[in-house]
Amino acid sequence: MLESNISERWHSDEPLDLMTLALDVVESLEGPAARDEAERELFALERALAEELEDMIAPLHLLPCLYDGLGFAGDSDTFFSVDNCLMNRVLARREGIPVSLGILLIHLCRRFGVDAEGINFPGHFLVRMWSEEEGAVIDPFTGRQLPRHEVELLLRGARGNLARLTPEHLKGTSDTEVLVRLLNVTKAAYINQQQFGQALACSELLLRLKPDCPFERRDRGFLYEQLDCGKLAADDFEFFIEHRPDDPIADVLKAQIAGLDLSPKTLH
CATH class of the missing domain: 3.10.620 (C8orf32 fold)
Incomplete structure (x- = not known):
């Protein structure tokens, strides 16, 4: 709620x-x-x-x-x-x-x-x-x-x-772009403190503001990977590859997907 x-x-x-x-x-x-x-x-x-x-x-x-x-x-x-x-x-x-x-x-x-x-x-x-x-x-x-x-x-x-x-x-x-900056800095601070669940929560908030942003989806994928949620990470990496096929990191993400455990996991 x-x-x-x-x-x-x-x-x-x-x-x-x-x-x-x-x-x-x-x-x-x-x-x-x-x-x-x-x-x-x-x-x-x-x-x-x-x-x-x-x-x-x-x-x-x-x-x-x-x-x-x-x-x-x-x-x-x-x-x-x-x-x-x-x-x-x-x-x-x-x-x-x-x-x-x-x-x-x-x-x-x-x-x-x-x-x-x-x-x-x-x-x-x-x-x-x-x-x-x-x-x-x-x-x-x-x-x-x-x-x-x-x-x-x-x-x-x-x-x-x-x-x-x-x-x-x-x-x-705009105030919305200021909020985006605050969320990105907060997410980075959580990652620095290895609190990946909280960093993921920041990523989810960013995606409420920019739901179709391939870079936000890519970053969320990295967080899912840290949390051993391979299938969710792969979905976000594939979204990035589909929308940014010419980006140099697309090939890196293809290799990442190949090494992921794609069995379902539950986030707590």
């Missing part, structure tokens, strides 16, 4: 805000109690921020209130951790990574009447906050406004020294 309710919400005609989507992920992966706790933490944060912003005179004043006054920060020590991805844990710990802190920042901006949008920047999620006519590019990991040369450094760190910043890199993205 839980999964069907989330699926119905995600495919309804009613627009869902970004925080609702992130909390749906929490509910799906950790249960309704975790979502309830996250909502309580979020409500308390909004009240505290409202007090901090009582005399706010400019949109960018939200940043020092959130990062300095209320203690939110990027977690550099355990960056690649599920704790930094799931919103209930981010709110409880007041630490996260760029995409999770970015979702929180966008939510709070909108809550307090500041226009904001996500930027799916290579290697490092960014946020644009609008102050009068100009948009300021914010690093949600640090809460700092970034000048152009620092954005260029981020791009070179992700794409190499020959990369050149273009307007396309700083194009705003």
